[in-house]
Amino acid sequence: SYVLTQPPSVSVAPGKTASITCGGNNLGSKSVHWYQQRPGQAPVLVIFHDNDRPSGIPERFSGSKSGNTATLIISRVEAGDEADYYCQVWDNSSDHYVFGTGTEVTVL
C-alpha cells in the first residue's frame, strides 16, 4: 500500500518560517493536499492540488513540490498555527485515499 512519510515534529519560533515535508514514491505524479488539525478539533483543508489555498486560509500558508517530496510552508508563524498537519493524496493504482503520518508543529 502507498505510504506518505512526514517528520513527527517541527518546532519554530514565532514570526519564523516552518517547513513540513511529505515524502512518497512517485509523489511528483500525484496531487498533494494538506490539512491542519488543532487539538480537539476536526481537520481543516489548508492547501489543495500542491499549492492552491481554499478561501479563508491565510496567504502565510503555501505548498510546493519537488521530485518525491512535497512541502507545506508556514510563513510568519503565529501561536495559533500550533497543530498537527497531514498531507494526503489519492492513489489511483489502489483507488484509496492516503494520509501522511502527521507532523506536530510546536510554536516556541
Added chain:
Amino acid sequence: EVQLVESGGGVVEPGGSLRLSCVASGFTFSNYAMTWVRQAPGKGLDWVSITSGSGGTTYNADSVKGRFTISRDNWKNTLYLEMNSLRVEDTAVYYCAKAPSFSSNSYYFDYWGRGALVAVSS
C-alpha cells in the same frame, strides 16, 4: 454555510454493530462525493470509505472491506456508515467529510464534521 453533523457513535462490544449518520446542509448534497475518515485516540488520520454523489461508486480501505458499508440517502441529505464485526482496533473518532466533486476519485476533502466517537470494548 456547509455543515456536517455526525451521530450514532457509542460503546459497542467486539463483534457488534453500529450505524453512523452524517446530516449535511448548506450545499446540494447529491452533487458531491462524501467520505468517512477515522482517527484512533492519539493517532493520525485514517481514510475509511467514500461514495460518489449518486452512491453508485464506492471505495473502501482494506482494513474495513467486507465489514463496513457506506451509503447515502440524497432525499434526506444523509450519509451513513454501517459497521459490522467491530474490532477493538476500530475504536476512533469517525469524521464525515465532503469532497469537492461528484466523483469518488475527488482528490481531497474540503469540509469536515466534528466527528462521532466509536469505542469498541468488552
